[in-house]
């Protein structure tokens with residue numbers, strides 16, 4: 001049996017966890033929107049065409065924000081295409097994903113869907129192929145109280161009171177060669193600074209997000225971020241970075257260790273922000289908006305087979321399995337660990353596309369194993385992140401040496417209880433977990449949730465939706481102030497301690 005130990009101390013919090021790290025991302029890509037959250041004519045569609053079965057799965061996540069509409073989609077998007085009467089909306093060649101965008105679902109529909117879902121919206125404006133004025137217009141449409149062209153149009157379109165969207169992304173992945181309108185850091189920094197300034201003249205309450213590196217693997221990281229942030233620092237509030245991890249090599253031990261690189265990336269991005277803050281000798285803080293992250297295996301492969309100019313084809317619908325729950329879980333723990341600097345985090349995406357929530361057009365809706373890790377994080381990850389010292393047996397794999405079998409992070413919940421999230425990365429062995437909980441001696445175990453499968457490649461399907469589901473029969477117990485549990489091989493664990 002492998003061994004791992006954690007120590008937490010009530011006197012050593014990292015930071016309160018921002019509610020906005022419980023967010024997601026919706027892009028009109030593949031079947032995320034069409035056939036995903038929106039499908040008029042589906043037997044379970046409501047009067048707006050929103051699938052009730054999808055809402056039933058997204059509501060329990062209590063998402064704070066949903067980023068919309070992108071994503072690469074944003075770079076040639078005209079937000080005005082998605083407002084007002086549907087019959088007047090243009091069909092466009094959507095070049096990022098080489099599809100036809102009917103614009104049947106746009107800004108107006110997403111506002112309605114978000115209200116029904118109980119979540120807010122983080123808008124992305126197009127600074128790749130459009131400019132400052134169009135970004136200002138969008139803020140005016142969404143947030144201006146009335147008496148202007150765009151705000152009155154919003155009212156005419158059924159939204160009498162402002163939508164009051166507070167968070168605005170200044171384009172997306174503008175460092176990427178794949179981006180229409182890709183820009184060098186200096187050009188982008190100057191444009192983003194002016195756009196942010198102008199958008200805040202329309203609504204001073206908004207907070208803006210500068211687009212930083214698309215992934216830790218970008219050759220231009222961290223220079224791009226340093227240069228753009230240096231130029232825009234005083235005008236922006238967040239720096240956006242993205243990270244996807246996958247198991248294209250079919251090497252599970254390496255894959256399960258990949259969240260360590262996410263953790264390091266977030267630390268490096270924090271250092272970038274700190275260094276620019278020091279350079280500017282300012283009190284203004286900029287935080288990380290980790291507004292796209294998830295597991296994604298098929299990045300390169302799929303494009304080769306893609307048939308062009310279809311409407312909402314199935315794209316980026318990887319086969320996700322039990323091991324993806326641990327990989328995504330590891331990324332979620334990295335976010336909690338960086339609670340002091342990561343203040344927005346959006347799992348990418350919400351339905352079908354790169355998602356752990358699936359639908360069939362005209363058919364059912366089911367969840368893949370990693371959905372549960374995200375649900376647990378959204379349910380029990382709220383509160384204050386605690387310094388969690390982990391020591392554990394380690395392993396070497398093709399990509400990394402000295403990987404701890406145990407990954408863990410503790411949160412003091414708002415009711416004073418504590419949740420310990422713990423991953424056993426061993427594919428073969430149980431792990432004996434011992435935990436010292438200083439300052440929490442009065443807690444007892446309310447629940448030990450376990451998510452695992454005999455086969456790391458097991459998953460759920462529409463026909464067998466309950467193949468891999470969490471159980472609540474974990475064996476965690478507390479004796480004399482010490483928590484102990486045997487973590488099953490390849491398992492995601494949520495140990496909930498209450499008074």
Ligand code: AHR
Pocket residue numbers: 027070071072073172173292348349354
């Ligand atoms: O989420 C899919 C795509 O991944 C997004 O459009 C883009 O921002 C990223 O490269």
